[in-house]
Amino acid sequence: MKKPLIPDNEVERLKDLQSHQLLDDLPDEDYDLITKLASDICGTSISLITLIDSKKQVFKSMQGIDLKETSRDIAFCAHAINTPEKLLIVNDATLDERFKENPLVTKDPKIAFYAGMPLMSKEGYALGTLCVFDHKPKVLSASQIQALKSLAKLVERLFESRKKSLELEKVYSQLEVQKNQTEEVAYSIAHDLKNPLDSIQGFLELLQIDTGTSLGEEALQYINYATQSTHKMTGLIYEILAFAKLTSQKNVIERVDVEPIIESIIDLNLPIIKSNTIAINYSKLPKIHTSKTSFSIVLRNLIGNAIKYRSKVKPLVIEIKIENESDQWVIHISDNGLGIKESNLDKIFRPFYKEDSQSDAGVGMGLAVCKKIILNLGGDIWVTSKPGSGSTFSFNLLKQV
Incomplete structure (x- = not known):
């Protein structure tokens, strides 16, 4: 040897x-x-x-x-x-x-x-x-x-995206210390993140063209899954930009039908929902007056987090409920996933904080974005959780006409 x-x-x-x-x-x-x-x-x-x-x-x-x-x-x-x-x-x-x-x-x-x-x-x-x-x-x-060479290029682009995400996290940590967050920095780094994603999409298209006729249905499905992953990563970039803009952004209040928003989130995550037997339950949710864009971002992040941090030993069940109180709506998103340690409950809404620091699941911006949005809408967001049993994320929105 x-x-x-x-x-x-x-x-x-x-x-x-x-x-x-x-x-x-x-x-x-x-x-x-x-x-x-x-x-x-x-x-x-x-x-x-x-x-x-x-x-x-x-x-x-x-x-x-x-x-x-x-x-x-x-x-x-x-x-x-x-x-x-x-x-x-x-x-x-x-x-x-x-x-x-x-x-x-x-x-x-x-x-x-x-x-x-x-x-x-x-x-x-x-x-x-x-x-x-x-x-x-x-x-x-x-x-x-x-095809093997093309797939290797996809992996290289994922590595590059990983490194850019780490650089982005470092920049935002510095900005937090300095209290000097700027939209220009976010746009610049988000642009750097988006370039490898565009390359990934291009290689996927080439792979479909070069080998599509010789691949089976399962392989084509894998390509579709990878394509959807690039869309999710692009969505994350836009959420980072949204976070940078939230302070100055004015919310447009309108009558929001919640159920179609949930249906679109289910469609976005359909491959992983089907392959992992995930149930998202809701029934007769009321229409509320709020910012549709901001509300959609919050709901997408909370449902997405429940999917990311699901248990590997039992099917995931997500329950969505809205309580109609006299002066506010209270929205609850509950799951039976991994849960959160009690010592971390007051940390999870910080920018770039992840309970599992070794995880590659996002850059830890989702809950920080949610909190900033809800505070801008005049509400609050909180969580109750038990490790191994799941979590319930709740937020309230003042009724607005």
Whole structure:
């Protein structure tokens, strides 16, 4: 077995990898969609998004295998990053001098075929790979190779979006300290965030054109899911901009029909709702007088949070109720999800605060946006929660004619 060489730019490469903060965090559904597509397109039993750290390779996403990491010394992907612009293909690892005595070949998972495309950062460093494995020798077609390269580009754009989000969080933290938030900074960084999203959308369209006729219904569905994810991320950018503008923005008060707003939110999240058997219950909700735009943002964030932080061991049920009191409406959004620790209840409405700091689910702006909107409308927002049993987010709106 031949151990992989260490790249000449290893120090800089590791520093760039750390700056993305991708290691040792929770799985992400967007990455999982890509690895599912990679396996489906290439016809392999295993696909991975790997990150090559100093001594190990960590699996950011994995299909068909239970391992979460391996030693770097035996990692196929540690060889792949030494040729950053090229796809490394090993058609039969049992005959390859570099790998035939590798424990990943001789023992479980008994790899015979490997194809890995290095994942490049914007700064030009190979952070890891998008790769596919199989238990028997294999040869990829030209269209499969091109599709794998296109999917790798999607992962690179997600990495770039991740890093831009971290930069955005840092900027906003500084602005909070200085009490000097400005719309110009938000617009500039949001523009930087939107560019990689546009690239992702473009690659998805190319993928549909190049391989659409040869893909099955499930693979096409994965592409649609990925497309919808880009729309969600774009929505997040616009919410960041909305947060920057909320203080000076004047609310237009109108008669708002709440149920169509909920229906549109359900449509936006339909793929994840169907695939996870999520129920959103409401009945005969009254029409209220408020700002339709602001109210929609609050409801979308609260329902979205319930979906993001759902339990993995029981179906999610979301209940939406509106109480009609003498001088105000009180809206309740309840769920049976993970719940929130009591010590964190007074922190969750702060900008960029996330109870799980390692999670990739958003940048922690949603509840801060909700609170700012409700305060601007003259109301208040609060939460009651029990870890393991769920949460109820409530807010009140003064009746306005």
